[in-house]
Amino acid sequence: MALAKREPEDSGYDLGPQEFTGSQMIWESLLREGVRIVFGHPGGAILPAYDALAEYEADGRIHHVLVRHEQCAAHMADGFARATGDVGVCIVTSGPGATNLVTGLATAQMDSVPVVAITGQVPTNLLGTDAFQESDVVGVSQPVCKHNYLVTDIAELPLVMKEAFYIAREGRPGVVLVDICKDVQIESGTFRYDFEISLPGFEPWPEYSPEAVQDAADLLNKSERPLILAGHGVHLSNTSEELLQLVEKAGIPVVTTLLGTGNIPETHPLSLGMGGMHGEAFANRAVQACDVLIAMGMRFDDRITGRLDRFAANAKIIHFELDKAEVGKNIVPDVAVVGDLADTLPAYLPLVEDRRHQEWVDTLNEWRSETDEADIIQFEVEELIPPYVIRQLWHATERTDKRVIVVTDVGQHQMWESQYYIHEQAGMLLTSGGLGTMGYALPAALGAQMSDPGALVWCVAGDGGFQMTLQELATIQQEKLPVKIAIINNGFLGMVRQWQQIFYDKRYVGTPILSPDYVKLADAYDIPAAAVRHPSEVVSVLEQAHATDGPFLVDFQVKEEVNVYPMVAPGAAVDELIRRPKPGHVQGYSGVQPSW
Amino acid sequence: MQYTLVAWMRDKPGVLNRVSGMLRRRNFNIDSLQVSHSETPGISRMTFVVDGDERVADQVVKQLRKVVDVTAVEDITERLAILRELALIRVRTTPATRGEIMQFAEIYRAQIVDVNAENLVVQAVGTEDKVDSLIDLLRPFGIEEMVRTGRVALCRGDERPKRKKQPTSIFKAAASLNGSGHGDQE
Known part of the structure; x- marks a missing residue:
């Protein structure tokens, strides 16, 4: 289950204008976004919303999970989102409740996980006065959010809620926080959910360039030693199957990042497992030896690249990526294919030649068997x-x-x-x-x-x-x-x-x-x-x-x-690894064959 | 090298903070940053001077575009553009130096906008180079106080950034909710 681009589902709820309190609007918005489970912890500034929750819990429309620490509300929303591919929601109070969320939000944002966090805030007339349990949550959370809002006017609340889910979901997913003043939760106003979102300049799904896809195919078709480095983006775009088709058609071995784990079955003969700091020696050696590296939905994190100037030094680099800002951030690719992998992979597949790259695959298997003997x-x-x-x-x-x-x-x-x-x-x-x-x-x-x-x-x-x-x-x-x-x-x-x-x-x-x-x-x-x-x-x-x-x-x-082990020391090139000690040495490894 | 970037953004509370926070967080080196209204109500315009290489400038543009409230970003470094800065410089004067200072100001087409017994204020408008050199000339007389706006830029004629017309429905949506709210942008 992954977060592929999709049309919004009809929640079956009335979208037209209705009178609600701000608190009800929060829950009504969640229902219209398909949310049934929220993770939270109550407190003073979010109490009106919790009071309104009673009627939604009573008839089972929303289930609230009381957490024991707000950080965990964010982690639970994150785990929920990763397991379902849809937005996870957490709700906490102002001040310490909201600041406790920050670690969880940063965790989700760094890994492109869609989370919407709702925080209570002191009433508008107390904003900026260092009131009890006041903290500048929008300021504190800004660097770890895709976007965030402070709602001081009930007229804005429905639009903000809809935008929050839209921004969290669309394009590269991320975290959106909505900080709602207590008086806004108490007031009544007109609620509607039928407007179109329009965010000029927000471009979640950039159109790919067919020329770039062709260039990427030309590079690959000339390659003798191609390698794919597959990241979280493959899972987020739900394109494991397309990746496997490409791998098998063009005979390309695959190394994954930590979050790309399982992008192709690890039992597949062309799977080399995880690369990077604690990747197997043969996987990192493959990265250094390949002549074309196809990076897919990944951002060249320092834990996967090691020393940048020696990373894949012999390779032309093709970067398939949705987020334009990741292209050229750490590694400048020879060809960049910006777009959703769900569009670019199907466009790429017919352009690549059927190949086996037998010599390259044999070499890799030889390295793999050496590693087996030496240190695995x-x-x-x-x-x-x-x-x-x-x-x-x-x-x-x-x-x-x-x-x-x-x-x-x-x-x-x-x-x-x-x-x-x-x-x-x-x-x-x-x-x-x-x-x-x-x-x-x-x-x-x-x-x-x-x-x-x-x-x-x-x-x-x-x-x-x-x-x-x-x-x-x-x-x-x-x-x-x-x-x-x-x-x-x-x-x-x-x-x-x-x-x-x-x-x-x-x-x-x-x-x-x-x-x-x-x-x-x-x-x-x-x-x-x-x-x-x-x-x-x-x-x-x-x-x-x-x-x-x-x-x-x-x-x-x-x-x-x-x-x-193996281990690449920080700052070292990925093929300069500390390997597992020889059998008979420390570390609990010996020559004894495992029983399995 | 210096790059001149122009960004347009929704005029919302905290938007300057969003942009400056991102620039600080990503360790970009910004020489100057200037914010003002644009021709469109509800849209602010920022002019940045970025010090770095092409890759840094490219990253600044891309990261700015990711800020949700930013509606458009253009790198106008290569375009024909009018680049200006305004400076107000309070210079110490004596009866003996006042005439010379005023001559320098005149050469630079700067104006004297305030005169006292002990000092006068020179208002200079021009490129940063021009303002810099006037300041160098005035420094020996004693500069008591100074303020500079940082670079503002406007492209010439056909060199204008090809910016899409701003959709207005977001404002309409908000306006329909709260009666007036963000106002109608058409």
Whole structure:
């Protein structure tokens, strides 16, 4: 499910002029936008809206999920949006409620996730007086929003609500915040929703140039060693299938970004998996060796490019991208195809020649097999190490016929998940890629599960990130959600510790982290849980988690000082990697063959 | 190199903040920024002078276009344009120097707009170069206070930016809601 360009659906609600209070207008607008679930936390300045919510909750038109911290309301809306492809909505009060949202909004905006945030504001006569719970929310949130509004006049409210959803959805999705003064919520006015949005200069869907598509085809058709670098845009435009057709017709291997994970099935022979800082050596080597690099729906983030001046130095670069401002921002392409991939890929496909690029593919496979021998997945199964846990999690979820969604937090476990979990399709993995927000996984998993109660949702988090938002365990019980939680518990803020080990002479400052007894903690929330200390217990506990109706928490007490490899040091070129240690060395890797 | 960019935007509260915030956030180097009304009610016009290479100027244009309230952006660096700046310069005077200062002003077609016993105010209009050189000439006399507007620009004749006519329906929509509101823009 992805956010492709589409015609607005008829909500079936009356669009004509009606009298409503500002508070009612908020909920009436949401209904007309197809919103049924909102994540929020009440407070003084949003109380009128909450009071009006009663009638919408009573007849089941809108379901409000009470969160335990406003940051999580934004993360839940984000998880909901990523899982459905439509806008996620959160609603909080002024001042601290709104400032608490900021991290969640920045997370969504960095990853192009459509979220509409509604915040209460002090009454208009108190604006600017440093009133109780007043903060300049439009000012504070501006840098992390696609757009935002302060509503001081009820006559503007319906137009602003409609524009907010339009801007959040159209083109490259993003975050729109609507700050509504308390008196505006209380006043009455005329509500209508039948006007056309007109934003001069806002160009969400630029028309592509057929000449550019032809140039891109000419470059590719001359290429001996082409490579696709596929990002989040492929998923957002719902073009995985078109991508696969292109890959198979023209015989092009594919590397993905973190958010592009699963754009083509990772079991496909032409899939090289993720590239960049913790991408496999052969994937990064392919980027450096290709002669034409086709970047699709991605923005050349520093975590994927490494040192810019040596990135894909031998390649002509073709950039397919919807957002014009991303073209030339970090990398100046030889050919830029600006437009929606849903338009440009079908136009591109007939122009590219049927090719196999056998020599190139053979070379890549040779590199892949070298990597296999040298540094991949040889686990010492005497000790519990995270890659093993992740691989077993994949095996366990592979057997289910439910839709599987894995939500990761940020850090080592996030990279291990992307390396050792096999993603069969785009949208299986939800993670904070751009902002790298610890604490994202649990609330985002909740939001995803709210959108699809039948899905098998796994929240995979480290012991550091999990402790940032664990209060939402209460929300899981309140909403009776069957979210499964895996804590990769190594007693450290692992990724930071890894950097300290490699770049700071192993001085572990501020990284050893105490955890509570997670089984007891889960018990306090009445969530069944188990702790796992030995590899032999992993499979049965995962089975137990899947057999349990409702939520289940597993505390994987893994070996402490295991590092994520390979690794490109920040500022280094992507082929200058620190590889996995040889078998028999530290890190828990040995020559012992894995049991799977 | 210096680039001259012109942007039009909806005249809404905070729009200057949106634009300047974006420029700061993205670490662009802006030499001057000037805001005023345009010929269209409800639309403001900003003139930017950007210091950087072509790639930086291109990024500034693209990022400006992403600001929702910005309706159009043009890079007029390569166009034939009238570039002007206005400066008000208060210069210290003595009976001995006053005549010389007024001569310099006259050479630069600047006007004396205020005279006191101890100082006078010179109003200069011209390109930044011209204003700069007048200021250099006046500096030895003692400049007590100064204000400059920054560059404003208007293209000559056929060099005008080909800007689409602003659709008006947004204002109509708002006007139909609140009676007058943003007003009719036609």
